[in-house]
Each structure stands twice: as structure tokens, then as C-alpha cells.
Amino acid sequence: MKSTRKPPYLDPFQPREIRRLVGEFGSPLLIVDCERIRGQYRELQRALPGVDLHYALKPLPHPAVVRTVLAEGGFLDLATTGEVELVHRMGVDPKLCIHTHPIKRDVDIRSALERGVCVFVADNPDELRKFVPYADRAELLLRVSFRSPGAVSDLSRKFGCDPEALLALARRARDLGIVVRGLSFHVGSQAPDPGKHVEAIEACTRLLTAARRERLGPCDTLDIGGGFPIDYAARAPQIGYFCKPIRAALAKLPKRIRVIAEPGRYIAGPSAIGVASVMGRARREGRWWYYLDDGLYGSFSGQLFDHARYPLESLKKGRHREPAVLAGPTCDSIDVITENILLPELDEGDLLVGRAMGAYTWASASEFNFFPRATVVSVNLEPGDRGSVLAVTEGFGARNA
Numbered sequence: 001m002k003s004t005r006k007p008p009y010l011d012p013f014q015p016r017e018i019r020r021l022v023g024e025f026g027s028p029l030l031i032v033d034c035e036r037i038r039g040q041y042r043e044l045q046r047a048l049p050g051v052d053l054h055y056a057l058k059p060l061p062h063p064a065v066v067r068t069v070l071a072e073g074g075f076l077d078l079a080t081t082g083e084v085e086l087v088h089r090m091g092v093d094p095k096l097c098i099h100t101h102p103i104k105r106d107v108d109i110r111s112a113l114e115r116g117v118c119v120f121v122a123d124n125p126d127e128l129r130k131f132v133p134y135a136d137r138a139e140l141l142l143r144v145s146f147r148s149p150g151a152v153s154d155l156s157r158k159f160g161c162d163p164e165a166l167l168a169l170a171r172r173a174r175d176l177g178i179v180v181r182g183l184s185f186h187v188g189s190q191a192p193d194p195g196k197h198v199e200a201i202e203a204c205t206r207l208l209t210a211a212r213r214e215r216l217g218p219c220d221t222l223d224i225g226g227g228f229p230i231d232y233a234a235r236a237p238q239i240g241y242f243c244k245p246i247r248a249a250l251a252k253l254p255k256r257i258r259v260i261a262e263p264g265r266y267i268a269g270p271s272a273i274g275v276a277s278v279m280g281r282a283r284r285e286g287r288w289w290y291y292l293d294d295g296l297y298g299s300f301s302g303q304l305f306d307h308a309r310y311p312l313e314s315l316k317k318g319r320h321r322e323p324a325v326l327a328g329p330t331c332d333s334i335d336v337i338t339e340n341i342l343l344p345e346l347d348e349g350d351l352l353v354g355r356a357m358g359a360y361t362w363a364s365a366s367e368f369n370f371f372p373r374a375t376v377v378s379v380n381l382e383p384g385d386r387g388s389v390l391a392v393t394e395g396f397g398a399r400n401a
């Protein structure tokens with residue numbers, strides 16, 4: 001009798017699979033493993049029980065990631081008209097989405113409402129005024145700022161209203177007839193510890209209670225943002241441990257408050273690897289320089305914009321390794337990925353793999369010098385898929401919105 005046992009999960013990050021995918025789709029690649037997306041989503045959900053997770057598209061706005069998160073029962077965090085259009089084209093229920101950019105044009109608000117997205121974020125009086133024409137349909141989360149100089153990128157400098165100014169802003173919203181659904185914050189990405197989240201949750205608990213007492217709106221939602229950290233070359237705290245004080249702070253919220261979060265990096269980051277090939281090499285000042293087909297203007301743009309250092313390795317293993325330089329393909333002198341990595345001697349066509357390259361990598365890549373962005377290949381689209389592949393090179397994102 002034929003066995004009905006399923007073959008085991010096919011890990012697309014194993015050398016054999018990487019070589020096969022490069023053989024099929026070329027180089028450079030970004031390989032997205034949806035099985036890992038599911039794993040990250042479930043781990044964060046376990047660490048934050050009862051919290052609705054809205055995947056923030058910004059770090060990796062890819063349909064396969066969106067579909068996987070929704071199939072897990074998740075929600076979405078959109079910030080631009082391009083992202084709204086992407087999920088609209090995918091047929092996503094707009095009720096699962098919130099729009100969290102604190103600064104929008106009228107056309108952004110109008111087109112999101114036309115697509116059925118009704119919850120927005122604002123953090124200042126001028127932005128509130130933009131919602132007067134839509135007060136019958138739109139609801140707001142007011143974004144509060146909690147500075148976090150320790151975070152790799154302190155998002156509370158660019159956005160958010162001072163906690164001291166929050167009630168005045170909420171009163172103004174009420175006077176304009178705009179519904180305040182609740183509060184939001186984002187402590188900054190790749191948070192070093194949960195201290196800022198805890199401080200912000202405690203302050204927002206007080207503010208929600210005060211706003212409710214003044215009847216400034218339903219005030220029944222708290223959005224605790226993103227910032228959940230992952231391992232790069234430097235390790236991050238384990239997520240259950242990181243979220244323990246956050247869970248304790250959330251437990252003190254009144255029961256009527258719905259809590260949501262906006263994880264981006266935590267879902268996307270560990271779920272993809274970057275694969276690049278050696279285009280050529282040169283011996284300079286006693287070292288091999290290897291020129292790859294991906295670099296700082298491509299998927300490694302995260303090294304500049306996101307200050308990330310990705311764990312790098314060559315697929316070729318050799319006992320003798322020596323310090324080498326890895327450079328990107330463009331003619332710009334800053335396009336150097338690392339000046340000091342121990343590698344076996346590589347040849348043209350040899351592959352280099354960067355781990356934890358799902359978030360803020362391909363998303364911020366350019367096509368400078370006309371080197372195309374990496375082809376995104378997503379694998380294991382359905383649970384138990386064992387390696388089915390969907391290749392996407394282009395055809396989504398702002399350009400086609």
C-alpha cells in the first residue's frame with residue numbers, strides 16, 4: 001500500500017535547497033520561508049496572549065507574508081496608499097487593517113476609506129482637522145511619544161504627541177466630532193529591552209482612564225506598536241522572556257480595553273535569507289576582494305538604513321579560511337558589505353548567504369547603477385507544503401498601485 005505519510009518539511013535555508021533555488025531563479029535572491037513566518041507569528045502570539053497582532057507591512061511588503069499572517073488569524077498595519085492598494089488587490093478584508101501613518105494627505109485618507117480602512121492614527125491638531133470631513137466614518141488612535149534613545153531607531157522622535165499634551169488633543173478631537181478609539185505608541189525598532197514598552201503601557205493606562213472619565217471617546221483600544229527584537233550578528237533576548245514584563249503591565253489594564261500590536265521585524269526578519277553570488281574577485285593589498293551581485297544599494301541597504309549586521313557565511317566550506325572583503329556590485333566606493341570576514345577561497349559563482357534578512361532589506365533596496373533588486377522567492381506557502389515555490393520579481397508595491 002502507498003504510504004500516506006507526508007514527506008518532512010523542506011527547509012529552504014539548507015544549502016541543497018539554496019543551490020536548487022538559485023539554479024531555478026538566478027541570483028541574487030531573497031528566500032522567504034512562510035513556515036518560519038508562521039513560527040514567528042505563533043511565538044509572538046504565545047508571548048502576548050490576547051493581543052491582536054497587526055503585521056506591519058513596511059519591513060517586507062510581500063503578498064506571501066500578508067497571506068501567511070492572515071491565514072494564522074492575524075491582522076495588518078498599513079501606512080501608505082501603496083500598502084492599502086496592495087492588500088486591496090489581494091482581496092483582504094479591510095476590517096482587518098489599520099492605517100498607522102501619523103501624517104497623511106487628504107488623498108491618502110480618502111482612498112483608504114474608499115477601500116474600507118477606517119481606523120487611522122493622528123498625533124497633532126493639524127492632522128485632526130483633516131478628519132473633519134470624514135468624521136462619520138473614520139476613527140482615530142492618538143499616537144503618544146515615549147522617547148527611547150536606546151533603540152536602534154528612535155521612532156518617538158519623529159512621531160507622537162507628548163503624554164502631557166494628549167488629553168488636550170483628545171478634547172480637540174471630541175470638539176471636532178471625531179471618534180477617539182484609543183491610543184498608540186511605537187517605542188522604536190529592535191528595542192534593547194522591554195522597559196520602554198512597560199513605561200508606555202503604564203502611562204497610556206492612566207491616559208485612557210482619564211480620557212474615558214472626561215468622555216473623550218470610546219477609548220477602548222491600546223496599540224502597543226512594534227519593536228520586538230530578533231537575533232542578528234548580536235543576539236536578542238528570547239521573546240517570551242522579553243514580553244514577560246509587558247504581559248504584567250497589560251494585565252493591569254481595564255478588561256474593556258482591546259490590546260493590539262504592530263510587529264514587523266519580528267515576523268519578517270528571521271523568515272528570509274539573502275543569497276548573492278560572486279561576480280568576480282581581485283587580490284588587493286594581500287586580501288581577496290569578492291564582488292557580489294547584491295550589496296548596500298540592494299538587500300544589504302539595511303546595513304545603512306537599519307543599522308543591522310547580518311550573519312554571513314559562504315556555502316562553500318573550506319578548512320583554510322582567511323580574512324576577505326565582500327563588496328557590492330555597484331561602482332560606488334561605499335558599496336562594501338564587510339571588510340573583515342573569514343572565508344575559504346571563493347570563485348566566480350560561489351554563493352554567500354545572509355541570515356535574518358527579511359526585514360528592512362529588500363524593502364529599502366534600490367536599483368542604483370541598474371543592478372536589479374533581488375528576486376523574492378517564497379516557499380512553503382501553505383502549512384505542510386514542503387517546498388512549493390512562488391517566485392515574485394515585481395508586479396506589486398507602489399509602482400503598480
Ligand SMILES: *Cc1c(COP(=O)(O)O)cnc(C)c1O
Nearest residue numbers: 056100189226227262263264265
Ligand atoms: C515600522 C513600524 C512598525 C514595525 O516596527 P518593527 O520594529 O519592525 O516591529 C510598526 N508600527 C509602525 C507605526 C511603524 O512605523
